[in-house]
Amino acid sequence: MNNHPVLNRLDTESVGKSFVRYLIPSIVGMMLMAVNIVIDGIMVGNRLGSVALAGVGIAVPVYTIFVATSLWIGIGAATKYSIEMGAKRTEEARIVFSNAITSIFIVTLIIAIVAYINQIKLAYALGANSDTYVYVADYMSIMLIFGFIFTIENVFSVMVRNDGGPNLSMVALVITSLVNIALNYIFLFKLDYGVKGAAAATVIGAAIGIVILSMHFFKKESNLRFVRFKFDYKLLATLLVIGFPSFLSEVGFSVFTISHNVTFKYLAGTDGVSAFAVLNYVHSVMLLLFLGMGGAIQPLISYYYGAKDNHKMTVTLRLAIWTSLGAGILFFFIGLNASGPMVDLFGNFPSEVRAIAIPGIKLFFIAYLFMGINFVMMTYYQSIGQIRMAIWITSAREIILLLIILAILPRIFGLNGVWLAIPLSEFIVLITIIYYQKARD
Template sequence: MKQKFQSERLGTEPIPKLLRSLSIPAIIGMVVMALYNVIDTIFISYGVGISAVAGVTISFPLMMIMMAISAAMGIGGASVISRRLGEKNEKEANQVFGNVLTIIILLSVVGVIGAFTFLEPVLILFGATPDILPYAIDYMFPILLATLFFTFSFATNSIIRSEGNARFAMMAMIIPSVLNIILDAVFIFGLNMGVKGAAYATVISQAIASAMVIQYFISGNSTLSLKIADFKLKLKLVKEIILVGLPAFVQQAAGSVMMIAINVMLIRYGGEFYVGVFGIIQRIIMMSFMPMAGVMQGMQPIVGYNYGANNFARLRQTVLLSLKIVTVISFGVFLIVMMFPAFLMSIFTSDAAVIEAGADSMRVMFAAVFLIGIQIISSGLYQALGKAKLALILSLSRQFIFLIPLVLILPHFFGTTGVWLAFPIADFFSFVLAFYLLYRHRKTFLKGETDESKSKSIDYKEPTHSSM
């Protein structure tokens, strides 16, 4: 009964209370998770140096590809599971879960093979110079060997949230993140293992997260269940998982391509020093975006469940409240960065040149960050509804359609400043696109009047044929 209540409350509990109960754990978990990346960078910066930070930054796009795969499987599976639970179709929800796990296992094999074959050539392609290549290899080799832990823990976290159990999802992020921070200090400073120590700390923490999640599912605390029969791949379900999760993959993969483009242009026009500076700023960006992403993740199971249950009034209320919250958060981020950029940089390094360069760069990069909230919410909204095409467009918009071309063009005219200028310009254009799409479909989200309610049963089963 308790497990069933976890999902059924998505359709009955007051929206403000429900969104708060789902978003706050997601925000806490994601902030703590981002915090270990921040502390990781701080430890590497102070314990090894800015060149090591540059090496980790160069390798980060490869890690982002791993996270992209996890996000695609997790968010795609979670969206389908939420809607199946809303329809009271628990049998197929379990089949979706089993198929997600099978895909994760198969993809993990590719990661292990990659550690021994294409790691070094890929890092060189990403822009690694002879000076920073050893740091990048030391960091990524152990992580690729542990691909299964990363993909499993990240993907299943989204699935746990899809059934309304945000508290455990939060703990499954917080506990390994705290452990990672402790192990970072032990390995980097206590055992003098450098960048390799940071990688080992991350691998061990993700292995612990995976063990926690397995225990959660086999103990009967979940609405879902692990059954061997459900691991058999079903083409229809795999197609739906991939199509709905594709926008999340593209968004993360575009982030990886974006990082590569930025690193290459910074090395060309500024040198390895600016790659290290950007590596620090990237961590600050992650921390500032996490609260908004947490609201979006708290919103998604509510939207998916009530869409499946045909309750458009609750869907509408959830979307509007989420938009209000992320707007306030994004303005707060803007004000903090504009007022205290040097202080934020000084947390990571005592190097005056790095602090000065980073502070100037941050003010430019965050100039339009107050517009980003609507883009995050709208992308998550269409993912939760199973609207794969629209979610894909929004996921591509900021990083791939706008940011990457700007990063490749502007430095030819403005040097490294052109890289920083690309961010606010891309933020503005992605805001315009997200606003347009929400306005275009305002009847669904503001009035609850839509023809989709009549044809939705077809739409959510075949998201590629969406009328939206």
């Protein structure tokens, strides 16, 4: 393996070309991952029914917590790594990578052990009831035992992309998704393993993703290396601060899921939870596409920031904002015109479930007009070290403002108030971003 630094293409390549080179693999990879999530839901819903689908939806935050933890350290490490590489400090960048991998493995094991010991209490805290508990428990147990696989795969994917390997990250996501889809079909429809089979398929797909991503370390153009290091608590603290907005973003998704599950259970029972489960699968698709846009600009912004190239940073940000706005408008019109077919994809649900889900999707999709820009700006602030603003965006949109709005709107508008909580939250956050930017200028 090569132990010498390799010239980075970002030093000589145009901003537009670099943006497209990172954007397309990131979007394609996330699209395949999104399709994977949707097909998971379609298979579970069609094979096991709406109650099983609701149970898996309730258990999803367990998976999300592992992803959140990996991104907390992983995005922090990737951002610091790219800044160091932009400043031509290759050895320091490799120490960042080595510290990050070791830290995430240890942290993941601790989380898994604590959660597994308390999994019954955890299941009911997430919104399980007598109907859904068995499905929640089956899915959750697999996720807790093998959670470290998801965290290692996520960190590898982020670091490889920041080391100039966006195409390999995409290939890993594509193959992971295809393996998961194939195994879901086998485990659910052929072997009748139930929701445990769906969880196992996800784990096996992630493990194969790790193997594929590991190929990057043997490429000549790779700068990523494991090196000897002394565990640096100060460095870890720095990574945790930088990566905290990404952690909050994933935790926010868990808060969003749990708060909506609990609210729908209170207002509409299992039918409401099933309707939300459908929306949540669809929302995961849109969310991943926006994350793909953020994932595309993070390596670029961090590298240009380290290289002190403000012009390239500005051009990259503008390209990302316009791209996310166009995507948001497209998603909004899809929601308006295809909410019925979306629900039908996940199974032949009772009319009560459809009556809640179809109008709900139309209302919820208003959020996508603002969400993409919020994601891009959060990534931008995080990548240049303005962590407080990045934290505000992530904490406000799916935690602080969401919970306040969710406590008020349903009392006034009923179920429609629940669906409108996220759109209103995203809109308010966007207004604060505009105000902040004007104050800076």
